[in-house]
Amino acid sequence: MTGHDIKYDTGPDTGPDAGPNAVHDAGHDAGHHAVPVRTNMLVWAALMVLTAITVSVTSFDFGFLNVVVALTVATTKAGLVILWFMHLRYEGRVIRLMVFTAFFILAIAIGFTFFDVAYR
Amino acid sequence: MSADAHDHPNFFQPLPGTKGGIASWIFSTDHKRIGMLYLYCIVAMFLVGLTLGFLIRLELIAPGRTIMGPQTYNALFTLHGVVMIFLVVIPSIPAAFGNIFLPIQIGAEDVSFPRLNIFSWWLYVTGAVLAVVSLVTGKGAPDTGWTFYVPFSAVTTTNVDVAVIAVFILGFSSILTGLNFITTLHRLRAPGMTWTRLPLFCWSLYATGWIQVLATPVLGITVLLIFAERVLGVGLFDPSRGGDPILYQHLFWIYSHPAVYIMILPAMGVISEILPVFARKPIFGYKMIAFSSLAIAFAGSLVWAHHMFVSGMSDTAVMVFSFLTFVVAIPSAIKVFNWVSTLYKGSIRVEPPLWYALAFIFLFSIGGLTGLVLGSAGTDVHVHDTYFVVAHFHYVIFGGLGFGLFGAMHYWFPKIYGRMYDKRIANWSCLIAFVGFNILYFPMFIIGLQGMPRRYYDYLPKYAEGHFISTMGSWVLATGLLLMFWNLWRGIRHGKPVGRNPWGAATLEWMVPSPPPHHNFEAEPVVTHGPYDYTGVKPDA
Amino acid sequence: MHEHRDYEGAKIGMWLFLFTEVLLFGGLFLLYAVYLHRYPAEFHAAGKDLSRIFGTANTIVLISSSLCMALAISALQRGKVLLSQRLVLLTVAMAGVFLVNKFFEWSAKIGHGIYPNSPGLLALPPGEMVFFNLYYLMTGLHGIHVIIGGAVLLYGWRLMRAGRVTPEHFVFLENGGLYWHLVDLVWIYLFPLFYLVV
Numbered sequence: 001m002t003g004h005d006i007k008y009d010t011g012p013d014t015g016p017d018a019g020p021n022a023v024h025d026a027g028h029d030a031g032h033h034a035v036p037v038r039t040n041m042l043v044w045a046a047l048m049v050l051t052a053i054t055v056s057v058t059s060f061d062f063g064f065l066n067v068v069v070a071l072t073v074a075t076t077k078a079g080l081v082i083l084w085f086m087h088l089r090y091e092g093r094v095i096r097l098m099v100f101t102a103f104f105i106l107a108i109a110i111g112f113t114f115f116d117v118a119y120r
Numbered sequence: 121m122s123a124d125a126h127d128h129p130n131f132f133q134p135l136p137g138t139k140g141g142i143a144s145w146i147f148s149t150d151h152k153r154i155g156m157l158y159l160y161c162i163v164a165m166f167l168v169g170l171t172l173g174f175l176i177r178l179e180l181i182a183p184g185r186t187i188m189g190p191q192t193y194n195a196l197f198t199l200h201g202v203v204m205i206f207l208v209v210i211p212s213i214p215a216a217f218g219n220i221f222l223p224i225q226i227g228a229e230d231v232s233f234p235r236l237n238i239f240s241w242w243l244y245v246t247g248a249v250l251a252v253v254s255l256v257t258g259k260g261a262p263d264t265g266w267t268f269y270v271p272f273s274a275v276t277t278t279n280v281d282v283a284v285i286a287v288f289i290l291g292f293s294s295i296l297t298g299l300n301f302i303t304t305l306h307r308l309r310a311p312g313m314t315w316t317r318l319p320l321f322c323w324s325l326y327a328t329g330w331i332q333v334l335a336t337p338v339l340g341i342t343v344l345l346i347f348a349e350r351v352l353g354v355g356l357f358d359p360s361r362g363g364d365p366i367l368y369q370h371l372f373w374i375y376s377h378p379a380v381y382i383m384i385l386p387a388m389g390v391i392s393e394i395l396p397v398f399a400r401k402p403i404f405g406y407k408m409i410a411f412s413s414l415a416i417a418f419a420g421s422l423v424w425a426h427h428m429f430v431s432g433m434s435d436t437a438v439m440v441f442s443f444l445t446f447v448v449a450i451p452s453a454i455k456v457f458n459w460v461s462t463l464y465k466g467s468i469r470v471e472p473p474l475w476y477a478l479a480f481i482f483l484f485s486i487g488g489l490t491g492l493v494l495g496s497a498g499t500d501v502h503v504h505d506t507y508f509v510v511a512h513f514h515y516v517i518f519g520g521l522g523f524g525l526f527g528a529m530h531y532w533f534p535k536i537y538g539r540m541y542d543k544r545i546a547n548w549s550c551l552i553a554f555v556g557f558n559i560l561y562f563p564m565f566i567i568g569l570q571g572m573p574r575r576y577y578d579y580l581p582k583y584a585e586g587h588f589i590s591t592m593g594s595w596v597l598a599t600g601l602l603l604m605f606w607n608l609w610r611g612i613r614h615g616k617p618v619g620r621n622p623w624g625a626a627t628l629e630w631m632v633p634s635p636p637p638h639h640n641f642e643a644e645p646v647v648t649h650g651p652y653d654y655t656g657v658k659p660d661a
Numbered sequence: 662m663h664e665h666r667d668y669e670g671a672k673i674g675m676w677l678f679l680f681t682e683v684l685l686f687g688g689l690f691l692l693y694a695v696y697l698h699r700y701p702a703e704f705h706a707a708g709k710d711l712s713r714i715f716g717t718a719n720t721i722v723l724i725s726s727s728l729c730m731a732l733a734i735s736a737l738q739r740g741k742v743l744l745s746q747r748l749v750l751l752t753v754a755m756a757g758v759f760l761v762n763k764f765f766e767w768s769a770k771i772g773h774g775i776y777p778n779s780p781g782l783l784a785l786p787p788g789e790m791v792f793f794n795l796y797y798l799m800t801g802l803h804g805i806h807v808i809i810g811g812a813v814l815l816y817g818w819r820l821m822r823a824g825r826v827t828p829e830h831f832v833f834l835e836n837g838g839l840y841w842h843l844v845d846l847v848w849i850y851l852f853p854l855f856y857l858v859v
Contacts, residue, residue, distance in 0.1 A: 299674055299678060300674075302677055303674045307667055307670035308667075334680060337680075337681040337687070338685075338688045340685055341689060342688060345798075353778030354794040355777075356692060360787075362703075362789075362790045364696075367691075367692060367695060371692075
């Protein structure tokens with residue numbers, strides 16, 4: 001899955017997407033824009049702070065809420081990584097929708113299994 | 121072949137300046153050649169699976185031992201399932217006809233990742249070889265059934281390890297095909313090919329691609345877990361080690377139920393291509409058919425546990441999943457109604473592809489409706505794991521996908537080879553196969569309702585009649601199919617040459633020469649009308 | 662026929678591939694969720710046996726490697742090829758540190774006789790057995806991904822040296838980076854689930 005896989009001739013000047021919905025795809029070449037170093041550092045700092053938080057709160061026992069707290073922090077961290085490090089913030093609608101779909105389906109798979117295991 | 125063949129060699133001929141030969145096929149990155157590789161492998165594997173099924177039926181012609189012992193029988197039905205599901209049905213239409221026609225239908229020169237495409241074929245071949253290896257090495261051929269249910273698959277001494285690795289690799293191959301198609305459809309549509317001008321075959325492949333990408337990895341991890349269970353003894357499904365065998369079934373069906381739609385959606389796409397062409401009128405409810413493909417793909421991922429009503433899972437889950445199962449029937453029904461409405465008041469020309477399409481609609485409707493009997497938790501308890509299930513899924517998969525595949529073969533044959541098969545024999549073979557199919561599978565509904573369990577080597581005398589009729593049907597069906605393949609084979613050699621557009625269809629693949637040249641289009645096409653707009657389209661025989 | 666590079670298409674393809682990875686791990690997360698629900702006390706007890714120090718250290722290493730990767734791509738996009746190459750190497754080095762850590766952590770556990778199918782493990786209560794089996798499977802599968810990711814990035818580094826990944830055509834490195842961030846992403850969940858929640 002590299003750029004080298006595509007030896008392709010779509011004719012001159014058809015842009016990265018020859019298709020008509022290309023308009024918003026092609027217009028969205030923001031991925032080319034380098035993310036500023038400062039932004040990356042800030043995201044990293046935030047990830048570190050969240051790691052510190054999630055480790056330090058383990059000295060308190062919230063019972064069942066332990067899991068909730070840990071997963072909330074983890075999901076916040078995951079969100080930071082996906083949006084900034086993985087550039088999803090700068091991607092077009094198509095890729096964003098795709099990412100949402102994938103995680104949604106995963107949530108269904110895990111969630112619906114609990115119709116069984118939670119009521120057994 | 122066509123007059124311009126000389127300047128623009130078709131994709132069967134070597135590119136100018138190259139020698140051709142086998143390497144120019146098995147290392148080709150041309151989507152058409154890769155599609156053909158898949159097609160021939162799939163037909164070969166289909167004949168293997170057919171033979172296995174034929175032998176299973178022969179063994180069951182009478183109670184007691186007929187031609188093989190019980191262990192052989194177990195291995196045969198396992199292998200029949202694995203070969204038919206993973207090597208034939210799942211790749212069939214997408215990997216063969218999807219590869220050949222999806223890029224042409226959208227006016228592209230190839231798929232987005234051509235090298236990944238040939239890699240996925242190599243994975244397919246590797247998986248197929250490993251599946252064969254699993255038969256002849258180790259301590260006997262796998263005898264678990266294609267579902268590899270624990271605990272049996274974790275403890276049987278037969279060669280399950282190799283078989284599950286084969287399945288893992290085949291799954292990966294399927295993922296790469298889906299990934300390629302999704303990207304291709306997003307990126308490489310010709311100018312003017314808007315999403316609402318996309319042929320419905322492409323829409324169905326798009327929906328299929330998403331299932332392949334999102335569901336198949338779950339199968340991957342599931343079979344890896346079996347492997348870990350057997351080799352490392354992790355015991356995650358072993359109750360004596362705190363595991364829960366029912367979770368295996370959850371994981372397995374989280375993939376394998378959507379996989380049913382990997383099988384049937386492309387066939388539905390083929391039918392949506394064939395019907396309007398032979399009714400000479402635009403398809404009825406284009407947007408609803410396109411949308412229902414996505415709806416099936418989505419709803420299909422919500423219903424997996426309806427395979428598990430008697431597994432011991434909670435009653436809540438039984439009710440929820442039973443209800444959701446009925447939801448999937450809606451988009452499927454939308455398609456059937458739209459197809460029938462397309463035929464209504466059409467100017468119908470009866471040709472072999474249409475016969476196969478009509479057979480599809482008939483058989484799929486029976487398969488789909490009996491699916492509701494199984495999806496409804498109350499009745500499922502009665503017919504679960506009986507021949508009713510066997511009949512149901514053969515009606516859906518063989519009657520649906522199988523006849524869709526044959527329809528695709530007859531529809532696109534003149535485009536691929538530039539020749540026409542004998543239509544009279546094609547019609548007869550369709551009729552014989554259709555009759556044989558019903559003789560083979562319909563009695564299974566009855567003996568299933570009477571309580572005949574599936575996968576049994578032997579049975580009570582009261583089921584003898586049904587089994588006997590069913591075996592008779594297998595002979596008729598096999599005759600019809602062999603006649604069909606023979607006729608197609610003869611058509612490749614001796615068929616009458618045809619022009620670009622023998623059926624008078626309006627999708628882009630019929631605008632290029634038959635067989636298509638290497639790079640599909642001389643100049644990039646600009647699309648100005650919908651795929652089923654027949655104004656001014658004349659058949660070019 | 663000229664070579665056309667479809668930047669956006671390559672990225673869509675990579676994202677789709679990442680989804681398959683997410684769903685692959687997803688199957689294991691599903692098992693974890695169900696077993697945590699069934700054996701909360703046993704998971705709590707077994708989790709205390711894992712070294713929180715190792716886990717935290719590895720988290721810091723992996724997150725920092727992700728930062729390096731992101732910086733490497735930004736650098737390449739700005740035309741700072743040499744800096745980018747160094748940052749990629751630094752990322753791979755951190756992958757190495759992670760694996761070494763993991764190696765010591767696993768060795769310690771195995772030294773205590775806790776590994777799949779070991780007599781020591783089989784003597785534990787069922788819930789703890791499940792916990793450790795999941796621990797080995799999930800961190801093991803993740804470890805394999807760290808190795809693959811490191812190899813991909815090393816290959817990307819070579820492509821940069823060979824002038825085939827450039828400030829104009831950097832999609833290979835960007836996709837390699839996406840893969841690396843995914844490896845990080847999985848760890849972000851594995852860390853609390855195995856070392857903290859319990």
